Amino acid sequence: MSFSDSFFAARFGISRRDLENYLSEALSRGGDYADLYFEYIATSSIGIDESIVKSATQGVTLGVGVRVIAGERTGYAYAGDLSPEKIKHAAQVAAMIAAGPAKVESVPLDEGPRRNLYPVLTSPNETSFAERVALVQRADQAARAADSRVFQVQASYADSLRQILIATSDGVISYDRQPMARMSVYVLARAADGVPQQGHSGGGGRYELEWFRTERTPEYFAKEAVRQAIVQLGAVDAPAGENVVVLGPGWPGVLLHEAVGHGLEADFNRKGVSAFSGRIGQLVASPLCTVIDDGTLGGSALGGRRGSINVDDEGNLTQRNVLIENGILQGYLQDKLSSRVTGAAATGSGRRESYEHIPMPRMTNTFMLAGESDPEEIIRSVPRGLYCASFAGGQVDITSGNFVFSASESYLIEDGKLTRPVKNATLIGNGPEALKYISMVGNDLKLDEGIGICGKEGQSVPVGVGIPTVRIDKMTVGGTA
Amino acid sequence: MSSRSELDNLQEIARDAIQQALSAGATDAECTLAEGSEFSANVRMGELETLKEAGSRGAGLRVLIGKKTGSSYTSDLTPEGVRHMVAAAVELAALTTEDPHVGLPDASELGSIPGDLRLFSEDVAKLPAAQKIDAARRAEAAALAYDPRITKSEGGSFESSTASRIFANSRGFSGAYAATWCSLTAVPVASQGEAMERDYWYSLARDFAGLEDPESVGRRAAERAVRRLGAVKVETTKAPVIFEPRIARSLLGNLFEAVEGKSIYREASFLAGKLGEKIADERFTLIDDGTLPGLFGSQPFDDEGVPTRRTPVIEKGVLKNYLLNTYTARKLGMKTTGNASRGITGNAGIGHGNFYLEPGTKSPEEMIAGIKDGFYVTELIGSGVNTVTGDYSRGAAGVWIRNGELAFPVSEVTIASTLQEMLNGIGEIGNDLEFRGSTSAPTIMIGEMTIAGR
Numbered sequence: 001m002s003f004s005d006s007f008f009a010a011r012f013g014i015s016r017r018d019l020e021n022y023l024s025e026a027l028s029r030g031g032d033y034a035d036l037y038f039e040y041i042a043t044s045s046i047g048i049d050e051s052i053v054k055s056a057t058q059g060v061t062l063g064v065g066v067r068v069i070a071g072e073r074t075g076y077a078y079a080g081d082l083s084p085e086k087i088k089h090a091a092q093v094a095a096m097i098a099a100g101p102a103k104v105e106s107v108p109l110d111e112g113p114r115r116n117l118y119p120v121l122t123s124p125n126e127t128s129f130a131e132r133v134a135l136v137q138r139a140d141q142a143a144r145a146a147d148s149r150v151f152q153v154q155a156s157y158a159d160s161l162r163q164i165l166i167a168t169s170d171g172v173i174s175y176d177r178q179p180m181a182r183m184s185v186y187v188l189a190r191a192a193d194g195v196p197q198q199g200h201s202g203g204g205g206r207y208e209l210e211w212f213r214t215e216r217t218p219e220y221f222a223k224e225a226v227r228q229a230i231v232q233l234g235a236v237d238a239p240a241g242e243n244v245v246v247l248g249p250g251w252p253g254v255l256l257h258e259a260v261g262h263g264l265e266a267d268f269n270r271k272g273v274s275a276f277s278g279r280i281g282q283l284v285a286s287p288l289c290t291v292i293d294d295g296t297l298g299g300s301a302l303g304g305r306r307g308s309i310n311v312d313d314e315g316n317l318t319q320r321n322v323l324i325e326n327g328i329l330q331g332y333l334q335d336k337l338s339s340r341v342t343g344a345a346a347t348g349s350g351r352r353e354s355y356e357h358i359p360m361p362r363m364t365n366t367f368m369l370a371g372e373s374d375p376e377e378i379i380r381s382v383p384r385g386l387y388c389a390s391f392a393g394g395q396v397d398i399t400s401g402n403f404v405f406s407a408s409e410s411y412l413i414e415d416g417k418l419t420r421p422v423k424n425a426t427l428i429g430n431g432p433e434a435l436k437y438i439s440m441v442g443n444d445l446k447l448d449e450g451i452g453i454c455g456k457e458g459q460s461v462p463v464g465v466g467i468p469t470v471r472i473d474k475m476t477v478g479g480t481a
Numbered sequence: 482m483s484s485r486s487e488l489d490n491l492q493e494i495a496r497d498a499i500q501q502a503l504s505a506g507a508t509d510a511e512c513t514l515a516e517g518s519e520f521s522a523n524v525r526m527g528e529l530e531t532l533k534e535a536g537s538r539g540a541g542l543r544v545l546i547g548k549k550t551g552s553s554y555t556s557d558l559t560p561e562g563v564r565h566m567v568a569a570a571v572e573l574a575a576l577t578t579e580d581p582h583v584g585l586p587d588a589s590e591l592g593s594i595p596g597d598l599r600l601f602s603e604d605v606a607k608l609p610a611a612q613k614i615d616a617a618r619r620a621e622a623a624a625l626a627y628d629p630r631i632t633k634s635e636g637g638s639f640e641s642s643t644a645s646r647i648f649a650n651s652r653g654f655s656g657a658y659a660a661t662w663c664s665l666t667a668v669p670v671a672s673q674g675e676a677m678e679r680d681y682w683y684s685l686a687r688d689f690a691g692l693e694d695p696e697s698v699g700r701r702a703a704e705r706a707v708r709r710l711g712a713v714k715v716e717t718t719k720a721p722v723i724f725e726p727r728i729a730r731s732l733l734g735n736l737f738e739a740v741e742g743k744s745i746y747r748e749a750s751f752l753a754g755k756l757g758e759k760i761a762d763e764r765f766t767l768i769d770d771g772t773l774p775g776l777f778g779s780q781p782f783d784d785e786g787v788p789t790r791r792t793p794v795i796e797k798g799v800l801k802n803y804l805l806n807t808y809t810a811r812k813l814g815m816k817t818t819g820n821a822s823r824g825i826t827g828n829a830g831i832g833h834g835n836f837y838l839e840p841g842t843k844s845p846e847e848m849i850a851g852i853k854d855g856f857y858v859t860e861l862i863g864s865g866v867n868t869v870t871g872d873y874s875r876g877a878a879g880v881w882i883r884n885g886e887l888a889f890p891v892s893e894v895t896i897a898s899t900l901q902e903m904l905n906g907i908g909e910i911g912n913d914l915e916f917r918g919s920t921s922a923p924t925i926m927i928g929e930m931t932i933a934g935r
Contacts, residue, residue, distance in 0.1 A: 049747075052580045056573040057827050059554035059566070061539070076533040080556050093534050129576050152747050188749055188869065196748060198869050238874070240897065240933035241717035271525065272633050273670045273679060356537060395862040395876070399670055399679035400709075402893050404863035404876035426865035426874040426895050428933075476714070478865065478874040478895025480931040 003111055006175045007163040008038050012082050016109050019167040022066070023107040025091035027169060030100035031068035031075070033340065034091075037313060038064045038082070038165040039355040044125050045158040048136040051144070056129070065355040066090045070098035072341055076358045104169060112172040112315055117296055118206035118304030123179035124159040127209045132157055135218050139185045142222035149233070150226055151196070152188040155218070157181070166315035174315035179206050180306065180462065182451055185221045189229040199229030200392075200408070203449030207303030215300060216449065228390070228409050231421045238410070238425035238479025244385030245427065245475045246378055246413065249446035251390050253465035256291055257366050257454065258394040258403040259431045260284070264323050264331075265349075265361040265456075266338035268398050275401030275431050276329065284329045285435030288371050291324040293333060295348055295364030297447070297464070306450035307365035307464030314350035314359050321347045323366075327436075335361040353459035363454060367466030371441025375469035378440045380416040386477055387411045387418050388427070401431035404478075426478040434475060442469030488645055488657045491516060491538075494558060495649040498542055501567045503651060507544035507574070509585050510651045513784065513825045514540045514558075517644030522610070524617040525636035526625075532610070541826030544570045548579040554826035582811040586787050590807075590817060591654040593782040594789060599775040600660035602688030606643050608663075613639040616665055616695045623699025624669035628707050635668035635679065637699065646780075654786035662777070665692050667702035673710045680705035680860075685918060687775055705859065708880065712892035714934040715881060721855035721908055722896055722930045723848060723882070726915065728858050729922035733836055735900060736767065737920075739868040740794055740802075741820070741831040742809025751871035751901060752800060760800045761904035764841055767795040769804055771819065771834025778835035778919030785821035785829050792818045794836075798904075806831050837921040841910030845924040848909045850885040856932055857882050858896065871900040877932075894934040903927050 008014040019036060026034035044058040064087055065078040075097025079086035124132070139155035159181035166174045182204025188196045201224035203216050212218065247255060260276070268274035276284065285291070295318025299305045309318050314336045322330045332338075335350035338361060351362035379387060387410060394405030404426050411418040447466035454463040495512040502510035518536035522529065540563065541554035551573030555566045621637030641663035649655040666683035682702035684693035692698075724732060744750040752760060771789025773779050782788055785807055793801045805813070806821035806829045822832025849857065858879040865874040874897040880887045898906075911924030 048578075051578075053576070053578040054580055054583075055550065055552065055828050056577050057552040057554070058569050058573060059541070059826060061554075061556040063537070063556065073529055074531045076531070076535075078535040078537070080537040080539075090535065097529075097532050129573065133576050152749065154747075188747070196869055198749070198867070238897075240895075240931045242935060271635065273635055273677065275677065356535065358531065358533065393864050395864070397679065397860075397862060397878075399677045400712075400878075400892060402862070402876065402878070404865070404895070406863055406865040406874070423870075423872055424865060424867055424874065425897070426863045426876055428863075428876045428893055428895050430893055476893065476895065476933055476935075478876070478897050478931075478933045480874075480897045 003173055006165065007177065008165040019173065020107050020109055022087050022091050023167060023169050025088050026066050026068050026095050027104045028102050029095040029098045030103050031070045031095060031098040033069040033169050035067050035166060035168040035314065036064060037355055040163045041160055042125055043160040045156065046133055046136050047156045048140045049154045051140050053133055053136065063355040066094040067358065068094040068097050069337060069340065073097045074337065074358060078356050107169045107171060109167055109171055109173045112174040113317060115310055117298055117308050117310055118179065120179045120206060120208050120303045122208060123161040124181040124209040125161050131209065135183060135212055139183065139218035139222045142219040143185060143187050143226050146223050146226040147189060147230055149189040149230065150187050151190050154186045157183050168315055172315055174311045176310045178309060181207060183212060183218060183221055184451065185225040187225045187229050189233060191233040197229050197232035199225040201225040201228065202451045205299050205303060205306040205450040206308065207299060211302045215302065231409060235421040235423045237481035238422040239386065239477050239481050240479045241476065242474050243477045244382050245472045246382060246385060246387045247467060247470050248387065248389040249442065249444045249467060249469050251448040251465065252388055253367050253448065253467035254391050254394050254405055256368055256467060257363060257465050258396040258405055259429060259434050260291060260323065261363045261366045262396050263398045263401060263431050264333055266332040266334045267361050269332050270338045270341055274398045279329050280331060282329055283327050284432045285324050285327045286438040287327040288441045289324055289327050289435055289438055290369040292320060292369065293323055293363050293366045294320040296320060297365050305365055305464050306452065306462045309364065312348045312350045313352045316346045316348045316350065318348035318364060333361045333363065335359055351461045353461060357459050360456060362456065362461050363463050365464035367445065367447060368468060370443050370445035370468045373440045373442050375442040375444050378442055378469050378471050379413060379418065381440065381471065382413045383415060385413040387413050396431065402428065403431055404428045428476045428478060437473040438470050439473050440471040444468045488647065491647045492649060492655055492657055494563060495647050496655060498563050498567055499649055499651050502542060502544045502571060505567060505571045507546055507571060509545040510542065511585060512540065512542050512649050513823065514647040515644065515825050517642060519642050520613065521638060521640040522614045522617050523636045523638040524614065524621050525634060529614055530636060539825050540566060542566050542570045543826065544574050545583065546574040548581060548583050549574045549577045550583055550828065551577060552826045582808060585650055585652050586785050586807045586817060588652045591652060591786045592788045593656050594772055598779050598781055600658060600687060600779060602661045604689045605641050605661035605663050608689055613641065619695035620665055620667040620699040623696040624667045624703040627700050627703035630671045630673055630707055630710060631669045631703050632672050633670040635670065637667045640664050648784065648786055650786055656782050656786060658781055662687055663689055663692060665695060665698050667699045669703050669706045671706040671710050678706055678709035680709060709878065709890050712878065712890035714893045715891050715932060716935045717933045719929050719931050721852050722927045723855060723857045724925045725859050726913060726922055726924055728861055729925040730920045731861055732925065733838060733920050733922050735866045735868060737833050737836055740804055742803050742805040742813060743831060744868065745803050746809055746812040749869050751868060755800050758800055759798050761795055761798040762907035763798040764910050765795055765798050765904060765907055766839040768793055768839065769833050769836050773835050776835045776916050778833060783819045783821040784823045787817055787819040787821060789819045789834055804831055804833060833919065835916065835919055835921065837914065838923060840912045840914035840923045842912055843909050845911050845913055848911060848924060848926050849882055849887065852882045853884060855882040856891065857887060873898050873900055873903065894932055896930045896932055898930045
């Protein structure tokens with residue numbers, strides 16, 4: 001495929017000449033760099049509640065964002081349609097960040113390198129709606145059939161197809177087609193004493209709809225949500241204070257996202273306000289830890305992972321970035337502005353929520369490489385502690401480095417065995433310190449099911465996480481017991 | 482912008498979309514349009530760093546065919562875009578399930594409260610960019626000048642917004658209103674040795690004149706950041722906890738989730754089935770009021786075209802009302818409280834107006850003075866609140882209270898309890914209620930919580 005066959009050229013008649021003209025307009029007051037970001041998103045969503053399909057929505061948004069960089073300054077404007085007058089106006093508004101005569105007269109554009117990590121032939125949102133409605137109905141039935149204590153089931157399905165086109169004054173045109181689909185199931189179950197507990201499960205990625213019929217079915221997610229709710233029915237109060245904590249494989253990788261990932265985003269480090277600022281080359285984790293952010297992970301024959309993208313939202317190819325190697329901090333995640341200012345090489349980490357947003361350095365799929373320990377041996381090594389199988393999310397204060405994450409399924413470890421389930425509790429630690437207490441790393445690296453959303457400064461982007469079983473010798477658990 | 486003729490034009494688009502939906506077989510329809518423009522400027526270390534200015538608009542439609550529902554939205558308000566939107570919603574309605582409780586509000590419930598709510602101010606739209614940037618610059622400069630330990634900054638920023646909202650339905654409702662806001666924020670970083678601490682302060686108003694002056698915003702942000710330096714992790718203990726107003730608001734956010742109709746009819750709230758029962762200390766009175774002029778939770782009608790109103794949620798500790806839209810009211814056999822809320826499309830969810838806790842009599846200083854050992858919380862992080870069970874566990878930072886005085890900063894700890902015990906164990910409610918944003922609370926003291934640290 002070449003640019004003339006790409007989505008924006010074919011559907012909206014956007015030509016190379018148009019892009020060059022808009023970029024020249026954006027640079028007309030002397031900016032050093034400019035880019036255009038065209039975006040078209042078609043979405044659909046379906047929700048079932050009380051076995052009634054109560055909602056079905058579809059829609060489209062279209063727009064273009066224009067950015068101008070002058071030194072460390074950024075000017076940004078956007079237009080909600082593709083009329084040349086609106087785009088030119090946005091370019092003129094963004095150009096105001098600079099003041100002076102144009103330094104760059106014309107911008108000849110060439111296509112950047114291309115690849116396809118998610119060769120999805122039919123995007124889920126191009127399939128029949130009835131097929132997608134059937135997925136939430138199956139989830140509802142499976143959850144209700146799984147256990148008689150289940151009394152509420154909600155299931156949702158959502159997909160999107162995002163078409164983007166990026167043209168930069170570096171002279172590069174990039175474009176990508178980014179399909180996405182996910183399902184989630186939420187249940188409430190009631191014990192004999194009448195107190196309800198919730199369970200939640202879900203997953204997805206940049207896959208064909210077939211993925212939900214063969215690899216992760218509605219029944220799979222339904223049973224997992226029910227299992228979590230039922231486990232909670234017997235939960236006891238979580239301990240309060242410092243404990244040995246063992247994280248199970250997969251979704252608990254959210255620890256890495258919060259404890260180190262955000263703190264390694266280059267914008268914070270360029271400003272010197274991250275707890276990791278100026279620490280490259282230093283030991284920030286146990287030597288057992290190697291942490292990667294990789295936007296290129298494939299998923300299966302049916303598509304790619306949720307956190308993966310072919311090109312980032314600034315037109316750079318994504319790549320595998322080593323953040324921490326054997327405990328030593330290696331580098332930061334860059335966006336174009338940070339790369340320009342600090343001279344660091346691009347890492348393919350510039351992402352944005354939509355055309356209305358300025359790109360920032362963001363994570364993609366963040367995970368720790370497997371170690372050598374047998375996961376069962378890790379649990380056996382703990383006389384008394386907490387085992388966390390799943391989390392509901394987390395948050396970090398990147399300046400102090402303090403982070404939290406909320407356990408949604410955890411168990412007491414007593415004499416090397418998992419015993420009673422405990423109630424949800426928040427775990428808290430400090431980024432540059434917490435990973436130093438990792439004393440065992442399992443051989444069982446697992447990635448999450450594909451449901452992560454990362455929020456930063458009001459912008460949400462899809463991400464993935466992963467981790468093998470790890471033992472952390474000291475972490476504060478926020479229970480009441 | 483939001484001129485009268487532009488609003489009229491948008492209302493016409495909404496009414497036209499509804500007519501088209503009815504012609505295509507819908508038995509009822511409702512259409513929301515939103516239009517707005519935003520401005521933001523960030524100044525860091527004295528230099529303008531980011532300047533953003535743009536406008537956008539969008540439309541959403543929800544149709545009913547008998548008891549089935551379909552929805553759609555578009556950013557394309559041309560006749561062709563609207564036609565596609567109508568066709569998409571009608572197509573989807575055929576695929577959903579009949580729901581006996583679905584439907585628009587009764588015609589008698591529709592309307593708009595009279596009078597000017599003072600949501601719109603001309604000066605926000607007219608203020609020159611240079612003046613907005615200058616305010617951001619002054620706020621940051623005041624923070625940097627406050628103390629030599631303020632060495633870095635994430636900047637001073639000014640944001641403003643002008644937005645219009647249009648809603649019409651097939652039962653004859655058609656309404657529009659415009660609103661403005663602006664805000665000024667400073668985010669300084671204090672450092673001491675290797676350790677850094679960040680904090681912020683902001684002011685938010687419907688008009689420029691209502692903002693705190695930039696020097697005050699900067700100074701308060703800096704005071705807060707410096708106060709956090711040298712924080713320690715305390716030993717695990719049980720003690721009284723004070724939530725400063727900024728933090729107390731998050732507790733109201735948790736309570737909102739527990740009293741909104743959707744979680745009630747699903748029995749997904751620890752307050753489901755408790756109407757009329759005493760669930761909190763008798764000094765606890767929680768109000769929702771969407772009718773207060775000039776405030777951030779006010780609007781003339783909710784997102785289903787029902788007038789907003791004042792609803793006491795908890796009165797002297799007794800749970801009096803849930804917050805409902807039309808659907809959840811019908812599920813519960815009640816009447817809507819005018820709390821429907823939605824983006825531009827889909828079924829209406831539930832939102833709140835000005836959701837606030839009535840003030841008590843003691844000043845925050847008096848509350849602190851009465852505590853021998855306790856924790857004054859100035860920051861909470863994480864999402865560890867389960868409103869189904871009431872279990873509460875969040876990451877916290879703040880200042881330790883010793884012998885009635887703020888003694889030393891604390892961080893990397895958690896506070897835990899249950900919402901039930903916290904509501905019943907209210908120690909004091911402060912006299913310092915101030916309306917900031919749409920959720921407002923005075924200082925709150927909880928008699929005892931578990932603080933987990935070393």
